[in-house]
Amino acid sequence: MTTNAARDEDHGVRDAAGAVSERKSAAFLPPAGAPRNLAFAQLANSVGDGAFIVTSALFFTRVVGLSTAQVGLGLTIAWLIGFLAGVPLGNLADRKGPRGVAILLAISTSAAVTSFLFVRSFPLFLIAAVVYATSQTGLTAARQALLAGLVQPAERTRIRAFLQSTVNAGLAVGAALGGVALRFDTTPAYLAVFAVDAASFLVAAGLIRRVSAVPAVTLRVAGEPRLAVLRDRPYALLTFLNSIMLMFMPLLSLVAPLWIVERTNAPGWVVAALLIINTIGVTFFQVRIARSVTDLRTATRSVRFAGIAMLVACGVFALSAIGMAPTAAAGVLVVAAALLTLGEMKLASGAWEISFGLAPADKQGQYQGFFGTGPAVARMLGPALLTTLVLGWGPVGWMVVGALFLGTSCVTGPAVRWAARTRPASQVVEPSLAEECAA
Numbered sequence: 001m002t003t004n005a006a007r008d009e010d011h012g013v014r015d016a017a018g019a020v021s022e023r024k025s026a027a028f029l030p031p032a033g034a035p036r037n038l039a040f041a042q043l044a045n046s047v048g049d050g051a052f053i054v055t056s057a058l059f060f061t062r063v064v065g066l067s068t069a070q071v072g073l074g075l076t077i078a079w080l081i082g083f084l085a086g087v088p089l090g091n092l093a094d095r096k097g098p099r100g101v102a103i104l105l106a107i108s109t110s111a112a113v114t115s116f117l118f119v120r121s122f123p124l125f126l127i128a129a130v131v132y133a134t135s136q137t138g139l140t141a142a143r144q145a146l147l148a149g150l151v152q153p154a155e156r157t158r159i160r161a162f163l164q165s166t167v168n169a170g171l172a173v174g175a176a177l178g179g180v181a182l183r184f185d186t187t188p189a190y191l192a193v194f195a196v197d198a199a200s201f202l203v204a205a206g207l208i209r210r211v212s213a214v215p216a217v218t219l220r221v222a223g224e225p226r227l228a229v230l231r232d233r234p235y236a237l238l239t240f241l242n243s244i245m246l247m248f249m250p251l252l253s254l255v256a257p258l259w260i261v262e263r264t265n266a267p268g269w270v271v272a273a274l275l276i277i278n279t280i281g282v283t284f285f286q287v288r289i290a291r292s293v294t295d296l297r298t299a300t301r302s303v304r305f306a307g308i309a310m311l312v313a314c315g316v317f318a319l320s321a322i323g324m325a326p327t328a329a330a331g332v333l334v335v336a337a338a339l340l341t342l343g344e345m346k347l348a349s350g351a352w353e354i355s356f357g358l359a360p361a362d363k364q365g366q367y368q369g370f371f372g373t374g375p376a377v378a379r380m381l382g383p384a385l386l387t388t389l390v391l392g393w394g395p396v397g398w399m400v401v402g403a404l405f406l407g408t409s410c411v412t413g414p415a416v417r418w419a420a421r422t423r424p425a426s427q428v429v430e431p432s433l434a435e436e437c438a439a
Contacts, residue, residue: 030162034150034211038143038159039166041207045106045139046167048200050174051193052113055181059190065120074126075133076380082133083376087227089138090369093145097216098365102142103205109135110201117194137376141369148356148364149214154294160352161290168282217362228363229370234419235358239371241415242351244408245303246378247386248310248344251401252278252337255386256317262391263321266329273330274337281341289342290349296357296420300413302350307409309343314402318395343405350412358419 030039060071093101112132119125151159177196181189229235257271293302316336320329351371359367389397 030159035147035159035162037207037210038147038150039163041106041204042143042163043166043170044200044203044207046170047174047177048113048197050171050176051178051181052174052197053171054175054178055190055193058182058185059116059194060125063187063190064116064125066122066125070122070125074122074129077126078129078133079376079379081130082137083373083380085134086137086141086369086373086376087229087366088369089134090141090145090365090367090372091227091363092138093142093365093369094217094363097213098142098145098149099208099211099213101365102139102146102208105135105139105142106201106205106208109139110198110205113194113198113201117191117198137372138369140372141365143208144355144368144372145365146208146211146214148359148361148368150211153356156356157290157293157299157349157353158287160356161287161349164348165283165286168279168286172279172283227366228360229366232367232422234415234422235367235370237415238354238358238412238419239374240377241408241412242354242371243374243377243381245306245310245347245351245405245412246374247382247401248340248347248405249375249378250382251386251390252340254383255390256333256337258387259317259321259390260333263394264329264333265324265326266320266333267326270330270333274333277334277337278341278344281338282345286345286348289345290352293349293353296354296416299350299353299357300416302346303354303412304409306343306347306350307406309339309346310405310409311402313337313339313343314398314405318398321395347409354412354416358416358423 030036057068057071060066061068066074089101089105109132112128112135115128115131116125119128147159147163148156174197178193181193252274256274260266260271260274261268293299313336316332316339320332320336324332351374355368355371356364359371386401389400391397393400
């Protein structure tokens with residue numbers, strides 16, 4: 001009896017320990033099955049992307065032998081074409097099935113990166129860059145459509161938050177690998193990094209293949225346009241508003257570093273610290289932030305909270321130029337980066353729910369492809385606009401940028417209500433004005 005009791009007690013302890021371990025892993029990993037496989041696929045992609053981002057400029061100039069002007073022109077053309085390809089490729093994912101299209105686009109991305117190892121002229125570089133940018137844009141749309149088809153609507157934003165957290169973790173690992181290549185600064189080191197990048201997309205393709213297939217949409221309503229999203233004005237407005245909000249990306253990666261160097265007394269290491277704060281913040285807190293977003297009402301509130309946080313962050317950035325000691329300026333900038341990261345996480349949570357919730361179930365691919373053009377627009381227009389305002393106007397420019405974020409976040413609510421009224425009543429729960437004001 002004593003032996004059995006001891007054995008039972010031991011089993012209980014181990015079961016309890018296992019349960020605690022499972023709860024801990026659940027805080028960082030999505031549920032097992034399709035969500036977890038998609039997360040690991042995102043992790044593989046983002047490791048490659050992180051290495052690519054850190055080393056691409058030097059790789060293309062030192063290894064490929066291009067001028068900085070050629071690199072800039074080639075990548076601008078490539079991402080412009082990728083931007084235009086998002087909706088057609090998303091529509092292809094709807095019509096042929098998102099899993100198969102995602103696998104093919106992951107493989108074509110790998111092929112494009114592999115070709116970078118061998119091209120040594122601008123025309124060939126441009127072709128490879130176009131294939132790379134187009135494949136990346138289409139892959140994003142196909143993965144979103146795959147997620148929408150495999151996950152229940154109420155869980156999509158939460159699972160998307162897990163994926164975003166995974167992306168940031170992968171980018172950090174990839175950036176570290178890229179940093180090693182930069183430290184050696186040799187052709188073999190750069191070639192090795194790009195080889196890892198190419199392999200990462202093959203790994204992602206294999207992981208995507210493990211998830212269940214989502215049925216293709218083979219029927220089309222008579223008289224309905226093939227790319228219906230291009231005629232959906234409310235959704236187009238929301239995509240445009242999201243593009244404006246996404247201008248926080250060049251704000252943190254480009255404008256803030258220039259501001260720190262030119263207008264503050266903060267030490268140079270603060271530039272890296274801000275990016276680290278952003279990466280760690282999203283990795284560890286995006287899932288927690290997203291838990292409060294469950295429908296269009298809470299999504300609208302989340303976006304407006306993001307606008308407030310970004311306005312306050314811009315105000316704190318402006319304060320950093322008021323003749324502070326280096327240590328004080330560094331502390332103020334850290335607070336500003338934390339606030340901007342909070343705004344980013346609130347914006348992402350609301351935007352995911354809006355993009356999924358207002359897209360027809362049979363057109364998730366093309367709708368996600370269209371909504372996914374927001375980052376490309378922000379990266380194309382943001383640098384020139386934001387550097388002019390912030391570096392040209394100083395603290396006043398920061399406040400103008402903050403007011404732009406706040407104003408856009410407030411307009412999002414009426415735009416969501418407009419879009420909701422154009423959908424079948426069974427598809428959405430429209431946010432009311434009273435509830436928004438109460439929030």
